[in-house]
Amino acid sequence: MTRLCNLPAGWRMNGHVKSMHFQQFMEAAATFLFLLLLMAVDSSRPAPVRENLQCGNFLQQMLRQTRVINKESADLIKLYKASQGEMPEFFCKVAINDIPDPKISGLQPAEKIASISTHLQAFFPHLKWVYEQQTDLQLPTSPLLKALTTVRVRSQWLVPIINNFYQSLFPNLSLPEPAGGATTLPPPQNVFQQKIYGCVVLKTYKEFLSNVSRELRNLKNVCKGTTAISMHFF
Incomplete structure (x- = not known):
């Protein structure tokens, strides 16, 4: 010692x-x-089982992400209205050309998923334009600008999840590119028009997200062998 x-x-x-x-x-x-x-x-499982599990996982991710964005969009609309001063509700229901249709088209799963993808990406330029307009109307520290950024970024994250889900279902097919060329944005607007445009875009996008959530719930059995797993999340 x-x-x-x-x-x-x-x-x-x-x-x-x-x-x-x-x-x-x-x-x-x-x-x-x-x-x-x-x-x-995992490698000991048959290939179809692995593919079904992947399909179910991607479907769950899509639904979770859509639910989050859907809730944040509802909060964003309230914040947007509060940030614009006096704005009657009917102003947010005005028909404006060139804003994407919130409805999901197609009859088969491949068509519905492709419609979700193309419509989602068609909203991106409009969400960006609303943000840019509001940077001229709000202070840099405005909670509205932060909320707009959050919804835009989360929405962009959803695109690769959709692509992975589509490829897991249809490995031999490519997801169609968004059609129609460049998105048409509105001509120069005064402040009043910008406020209406922004509210209509956000309300329409919220409706689109609600439609996506409903379609995803209808697709819960599309991944064969993963129904039990998917049902836990639906």
Whole structure:
């Protein structure tokens, strides 16, 4: 005991450090082995089972993301109206040309998913234009600008999820590109027109998201073998 206590401090710590390094190595090795085991289990499944699980996962992700954006869009509309001063409700229901149709078209799953994708991307330029208009009307610290950015970014995240879902269902097909060329934005507007345009865009987009959620619930059985998994989230 005396000899051990008389050892230099650095020497006494070396054993402790080595022990910590060995423990960290063992933990890393255990994690690595666990990942290998998961990969082995997944690879042992038949290809159709793996594909069905992927399909179900992408469908769940789409629904979760759409629900979040749908709720945030409802809050965004309230914030937008409060930020514009006096604005009667009927102003937000005015018919404006070139705003995307909120309805989902198509009869077959492939057509419906393609419609969701193309309509979603058609809204992006309008959401961006509403944001740019409001930067001239609001203070830089306005909660409205932050809320508009959040909805736009989350909506853009939804695109690759839709693409993955489509490819999991139809691996030999490519998702159609948005048709119609460049999106037509409104001509120069005065402040009053900008306020109406922004409200109509946000209300229409909210309606589109509600339609997407309904269509996704109708597609819950499209991934064969994943009904039980999907039902937990629907």
